[in-house]
Amino acid sequence: MRFPVWIAADGWRHRAYDWPADGAPRGSLIFQSGRADFIEKYLEACDHWHRGGWAVEGFDWRGQGGSRRFAEGLQPDDRLSFDPLIDDLVAFVADWKARTPAPHVLVAHSMGGHVALRACAERGMVLDALVLVAPMLALNTGFIPRPIAQMLIGGARLAGLGHRAAWTDDPDDPRRQFRLTASRERYEDSQWWKTERPGMGLGTPTWNWLGAAMAGARRIGRRGALARVTTPVLLLAAGFDKLVRDSAIEAAAWRLPVGEFRLLPTARHEMLREADDNRLPALAAIDDFLARRAPRP
Template sequence: MDSILHATAGNPAPKNHFAGFLEGRGGVKVRYAVFRCRQPEAKGTVVLLQGRNECIEKYFETIEDLTTRGLWVATFDWRGQGGSDRLLTDSRAGHLLRFADYEADLSLFLEQVVLPDARLPFFIVAHSTGALVALSQAPLMENRIERMVLSSPFVALAGQSMSQGRIAVIARLAALSGLGRYTFRRAASPLGFDGNVLTSDARRFARNAGILAAHPELAVGWPTARWLDEVLRAMGRVTRQEHLTRIRIPTLLLCPTADALVPRRAVGALARIFRAGRLIEIDGARHELFQEADRYRAQALAAIEAFIPGSDDEGTSLGA
């Protein structure tokens, strides 16, 4: 096992991979890995985009599932989290200077790692914040990405003590007044399984907690005001009709109906005006579909398997 990725008890790294660091915008080091399938001929490559406060190690199980199905997987940690460079002296702060930095890092990853080193055709599977970045960049990726699957796309914010509109105003004012690097909440001990809103699966929750216990340098705390400001403004932009009309990549939206972080109604509203999108709801699942109990997770994986890779005829029916 190389020192770039970290296997832990109960979370072995998929074999047959290579990993390294990409120089992202502004010289920020971005950690990446590419996992090959066992089959001699791959069906293509999934570009796996994580959510906030996630890391490559958290997706070892899902990567294994995808490579078993004959797909390569190429993934990276967003700047400011996981094994990529942190952006503040306080390495636990979930910070971001510009949302465009996320987009630039994705573009560089595609150009410098995926295009030269992975196998065609290329697909995106993205979760939460990763899905938001994919939606934002989709009009520019039409000639590179065949299909996208967006799990719990972060297009609105729920589960907070104040409204999204009020949070947006406070975050904007903080960012403009030089307070963007501060968080709205004090650091707190991680919640136990009983208090979590991410997954109903105790085993996977414990496994993910074990990753961070063994490698606390991979963890990130609350997002900063600047992170919130940049992400909330991106939400407003990508959910407009004029932006969605420019997306021609056939897209599958996976919406867990018990998601306490992204409102179900917001994903449904997006699907209604998204010509290239098709909505599948997974009843009773929480926010992190790929970390959920088998009865929910299996539905997500089956939907991906049916959609990627897909036929041209199916693509036409989805508005491609």
């Protein structure tokens, strides 16, 4: 795997990654991670697709992983809008499609799924197949009704707290692991990378970030918002997901012109980093979908 620099139109330097296929590629695949992620967390999944013959590429989102402008410290994840991320993805995909062989497929997790779906719906991005893994199409607000949660977020921002972290997080708290994965080994792997490479980690979302996520979810949920998405889309949901709302994922699958939905009832949010009893079925579902929707040329 190589790590070139990809520069966005506004000059932001992104850490990209490029894993050429061994021999003639089966096709070209981009993997985009979720909020506060970095590509090292998903080396297992990328290796799976690479072994399947795919040429694998992608980049760390601006402001996180290797695409940050500062080196150290768990700074809060502050964002007023996801539009810059959508701009980045659309530009990267256009360049990638022009220089790589078809079929062209994109696999995106959580926040990455939010960005990818909006890029297709709002910017006309077209692929041969799109896979959304636990996509952040609506936040899971738990016992707080969504309208109340929206009022709380709006109130915090009006009170001048928008740039502050919305909560504190303790990586050693077992509850944090089980919000993400049942695999202690894979959870510890992600923490190892943050220790090994200071600056990779990112703090908790700010009230601004939560407001941007809620606003993006409203855009996705509008009547007819997904009607322009001609790309076949597989949406995977985790039954034990505490971060995003499964019902919004299933609803989007029904509203897409070519959508498929698959629920893994006992999986947690990071399905591609789960214990194998959920991770392997998730990968198998993706492989099956790509075999049908983006067959080998």
